[in-house]
């Protein structure tokens with residue numbers, strides 16, 4: 001049968017990961033990468049990948065089944081997702097948790113009237129961790145759920161700091177509190193505030209002459225990303241960044257400890273250990289592109305979240321094979 005034709009909007013860490021992931025899919029092909037930069041300045045991993053300026057994306061609506069939106073959540077996706085959901089089925093990784101409800105509405109009002117399917121906030125958190133929080137709470141109504149990330153590089157937070165005026169480049173690491181994890185694993189079911197669970201550490205390359213004190217203050221007070229955390233900011237050189245911060249490992253786990261029956265302890269846990277946060281996240285986006293294409297063909301249009309997507313839509317296996325080989 002025909003391959004699913006994928007486009008990538010935005011060629012950063014996620015865009016690169018998506019380019020690689022699509023090559024692993026038997027039922028997909030990459031039609032083009034769209035970028036806001038001039039095509040000749042975008043160096044793709046696969047030299048055969050076609051790069052087209054984003055202003056020409058509209059000309060390709062009939063060549064693409066699903067467009068993967070790989071821009072940053074801090075500033076790109078809030079404007080790109082509603083714009084491109086009018087033209088394409090889309091999948092995005094929007095991860096500003098507090099703003100997901102308004103983002104959903106904005107994308108839905110673009111996708112629905114145009115008969116498009118847009119699956120938002122795909123990845124691992126939000127995404128797979130979100131699914132596990134809901135599943136474990138549905139099966140264990142009595143209990144406590146905890147989410148821990150890292151130690152690792154958060155792409156959302158790294159993208160957010162890179163957008164600050166005067167920042168030339170930068171990364172952010174998320175560090176879980178070992179003490180908090182220990183208390184959860186001991187079954188204490190502790191009340192933990194946001195700042196009890198994680199601290200954040202940034203390594204920033206400032207533009208020449210930039211106001212470093214202002215950059216540090218902007219990071220530490222940034223709503224939804226840093227303002228609820230104890231954050232440390234280091235200023236380093238471009239060379240140090242390239243030397244000491246050139247990998248993007250991450251991971252974490254969702255754990256729910258609950259009770260059934262009279263007083264029976266039950267633990268549900270889902271964990272990830274990622275050598276490359278962007279490559280894994282991109283692989284999740286690509287599987288959800290398969291779902292967006294299929295759901296659209298069934299007339300399931302408008303904005304969706306991972307909660308709306310039955311697992312069978314994600315697999316390249318037929319439903320009959322899933323029943324036969326995986327149940």
Ligand SMILES: NC(=O)C1=CN([C@@H]2O[C@H](COP(=O)(O)OP(=O)(O)OC[C@H]3O[C@@H](n4cnc5c(N)ncnc54)[C@H](OP(=O)(O)O)[C@@H]3O)[C@@H](O)[C@H]2O)C=CC1
Pocket residue numbers: 009010011012013014015034035036037070071072073074076093094095096121122123124125126127155156157159160162277278281
């Ligand atoms: N839900 C989840 O679990 C996860 C979500 N995410 C989300 O993914 C988002 C994207 O992450 P990431 O790919 O690391 O972001 P990047 O900063 O690598 O890329 C963001 C955009 O910046 C532009 N860009 C990239 N490289 C350059 C460059 N060298 N010069 C100029 N512009 C550049 C690209 O747009 P263009 O090509 O148009 O210039 C790109 O789409 C994050 O903001 C985060 O919110 C990430 C991981 C997990």
Ligand SMILES: N[C@@H](C[C@H]1CC(C(=O)O)=NO1)C(=O)O
Pocket residue numbers: 095123124125126149150152153154155156157173174250277
């Ligand atoms: N969205 C996150 C994925 C996970 C990592 C994270 C964090 O370190 O705060 N929160 O969610 C990312 O961009 O990497």
